[in-house]
Amino acid sequence: QRGEAPEEMVKVSTEELRRLASAKLDEIRSRQAAGKKVHRDEVDEGFLLTATDPKGTMTYSPSITLLLTRKGIVKSRSEAKRLIAEGAIEVIHEDGSTKTLSRDKASVKAGDRIKVGKRRWVKIVDADAEQ
Numbered sequence: 001q002r003g004e005a006p007e008e009m010v011k012v013s014t015e016e017l018r019r020l021a022s023a024k025l026d027e028i029r030s031r032q033a034a035g036k037k038v039h040r041d042e043v044d045e046g047f048l049l050t051a052t053d054p055k056g057t058m059t060y061s062p063s064i065t066l067l068l069t070r071k072g073i074v075k076s077r078s079e080a081k082r083l084i085a086e087g088a089i090e091v092i093h094e095d096g097s098t099k100t101l102s103r104d105k106a107s108v109k110a111g112d113r114i115k116v117g118k119r120r121w122v123k124i125v126d127a128d129a130e131q
Contacts, residue, residue, distance in 0.1 A: 010071055010120075014110055015127035017062050020070060024063075064089065064114070065104050073120050083116060090115045 065080035068089075074080045081104070083089050089101045094111035108114070110126035 009113070010073060010122045011125050012067065012071060012122055013125050013127040017067070017108075017124070018127075020062060020067065024066070062106075062108070063104050064101060064106050068114075068116060068122070071122065073116055073122060088117050 064084065065074075065077045068074045068080045069077050074083065080089075084101050084104065087100050087102070091099045091101065091106045091108060092113045092115060093099070094109070099106070106114070108124050110124055112124045114122040114124075116122065
């Protein structure tokens with residue numbers, strides 16, 4: 001079945017998304033405290049923007065290249081950037097709508113899936129529901 005997610009996919013909890021952003025921000029702050037220069041893009045990738053929709057669902061906007069690299073889905077951030085440029089990364093929302101990524105940020109929430117190429121998948125799971 002075309003476009004269907006396989007049974008085996010990498011799961012990323014919303015808690016992991018929060019930890020990922022927190023670790024990146026801590027790294028940036030320590031480098032700034034040491035007087036080292038930090039590029040604006042680096043600061044941006046550490047931020048995990050959160051918003052709540054009318055139903056109370058949290059939405060996250062992580063750096064997709066950082067997320068895919070840290071979870072071992074791609075070998076390098078360069079590979080992830082190349083896949084984005086080629087239109088090979090899609091976010092499939094829980095309601096079935098699909099968005100092909102054209103930049104490194106994507107709004108995701110629990111229940112969404114990220115399709116990387118033809119065969120690699122990531123599912124965002126609710127950290128609270130996992131416990």
